[in-house]
Amino acid sequence: VIRLTRAYRFCASHRLHSASLSEAANREVYGKCNNPYGHGHNYQLEVTVAGPVDAASGKVVDVPRLDGLVESSVLRHFDHQDLNAVPEFAELVPTSENLVMVIEQRLRQAWFAGAGPRLENVRLHETRRNRFDLRL
Amino acid sequence: VIRLTRAYRFCASHRLHSASLSEAANREVYGKCNNPYGHGHNYQLEVTVAGPVDAASGKVVDVPRLDGLVESSVLRHFDHQDLNAVPEFAELVPTSENLVMVIEQRLRQAWFAGAGPRLENVRLHETRRNRFDLRL
Amino acid sequence: VIRLTRAYRFCASHRLHSASLSEAANREVYGKCNNPYGHGHNYQLEVTVAGPVDAASGKVVDVPRLDGLVESSVLRHFDHQDLNAVPEFAELVPTSENLVMVIEQRLRQAWFAGAGPRLENVRLHETRRNRFDLRL
């Protein structure tokens, strides 16, 4: 089994505010990220695919197909957008923890049918100091 | 003369839309960046200071003082904010070109009086692929 | 389960010399690192925390609390210090292998009581070419 990890980038804004918390609790929990005007990040997304190597092609996955899947299910909807306007975040706070779970759901629903490689890990870098992993 | 370049980071959102352009021209000029909900970036700011080295301390500038100046004149107002809500951008499009000019003005107005080091260059990285320099 | 990895930096000096080895063996085992005057590194520390995402806040851990814990138990004692003067290294050689174990002990002793997230991995980058992991 070989694992291929491929990196993607998208730029988006968000505001962290939870409807289930008071105004004061929102300010305490999210600090500067609760600012009503929002702020933004250059996110880096890393998708890890695991599987056997095809004997004829020497590849674990067709990279253009993987790119198309990530583009159509995630990047097109998130890049240069306000995350709070993405449907899943109508009631969910767009923290990076929730964001990596939403991305994993979208990738899983769009994933290759049949005998293709397995989606093994979704990693999201929010800044140079924080990254989030969801291992399947 | 020695040059010290010190790096700072801030996260902010913005929307690119020029009041002096038609809707169609805005979409053509700014593309995805014209999306009404905005998007965001992890900006990296590099401030270059030039001057002689002080014989007693062996330093070109007192770094905590420089940090305080950059924090109070720029970072506090821009980090985790929507750039469109910063006063200078009430009528000015917050492109990185305009942003680096606004930052330079703020730094210059707050700069050390007297015989201190000179502000020589302001560099702004918008993404890993684009950086903007204003040389004084 | 989501994993958050957060990066910290500290600068420290050390000298590698083992009391249980002869002078000749010290020179052979540690090479340039055995130089009696010591040398130093910009270390990067990555702390990985794993746990469920809190439904109200959308977070796996309160990052300012994590930062405070790492600061008070590790960074305050190691940053801009000589590692050989840290208590644990009175008789232990401050190799990065031993350093990552000492850091893990300090983090574990200071760790959040109760139902908080789990400390899962401690990673230490000594240089761009060498990193050390201790998985719990």
Next chain:
Amino acid sequence: VIRLTRAYRFCASHRLHSASLSEAANREVYGKCNNPYGHGHNYQLEVTVAGPVDAASGKVVDVPRLDGLVESSVLRHFDHQDLNAVPEFAELVPTSENLVMVIEQRLRQAWFAGAGPRLENVRLHETRRNRFDLRL
């Protein structure tokens, strides 16, 4: 158990072309990489070694010995070379998937006899966007 990951670099060229595929299939599967004149990469190789820490030296492995092993079994044969001319690729397509498997075989055959540390993972970065892992 401590894991040490050490990074190496080598520059090499290759052409992706599979004898078991038609000309048309080769162009479709490999795209630009099927260009008959080849192209090249700055590869980064990361070797992860796992084991207990030696009580006397405080080390998991003797790094100069590890470097010698990687140099003599891999780097000397691959750096500044055309991968298609390396014996293993006489009939095998030098994709990064196959390359990481060939490197792992070479490292395993040259590995330390006896009670030394275990080879745990071989990672190959082809570009900044693609990396490949073979976990043992």
Next chain:
Amino acid sequence: VIRLTRAYRFCASHRLHSASLSEAANREVYGKCNNPYGHGHNYQLEVTVAGPVDAASGKVVDVPRLDGLVESSVLRHFDHQDLNAVPEFAELVPTSENLVMVIEQRLRQAWFAGAGPRLENVRLHETRRNRFDLRL
């Protein structure tokens, strides 16, 4: 005047061999790079454009137009190619010094007519350790 520097990448192979040097001199001057089978690099190209900021758009250059110019004059011909097969290198050794001069010529010939921004610097990173600048 604002300077925008935009980064591009291309992967290519080359062999260093000068027709005006003897075989022995070629081996001495180019070392491993003279290997007849060639080797390759992930090159990073940085194009610096200088000019006034347009009052209406807040931009120094239209980035999609710049990207199109760099793509059609340079990247399309060099990416995933053997540099020795590029016309300019029929008799010229494809060192990075010569490569940066060839790229600058191609950019200059394709440059925006009229009142557009000025091409100010072309920078080529061959590896993480070597970069080459041609300032206009």
Next chain:
Amino acid sequence: VIRLTRAYRFCASHRLHSASLSEAANREVYGKCNNPYGHGHNYQLEVTVAGPVDAASGKVVDVPRLDGLVESSVLRHFDHQDLNAVPEFAELVPTSENLVMVIEQRLRQAWFAGAGPRLENVRLHETRRNRFDLRL
């Protein structure tokens, strides 16, 4: 004229303490860096060489010769050392400003005689946030 910038690394420790300042002033000016036990850094040194490209070799400088010059005049004396023990720092505080000046003097004294390339800039990265330039 082409500029080649080549990067080198060295690890060293230092303590910042000026004999011409009082104890209190030392603590105020240098903060944590005045700690008597010292601390250390992974320094990155970038040497920029400028000159015409040799028509036969297509090169601006012979890189192995440049490497030998930097190794014998700087790296051998600074790598894995305590900077305070380097002769120039017997009475000079080893700030990065003074360090880049000492390195430039050593390079200039060892520089190629005759018609070789010119030493144009010496850059020293102390950490990811601070870099120092001495332009000749």
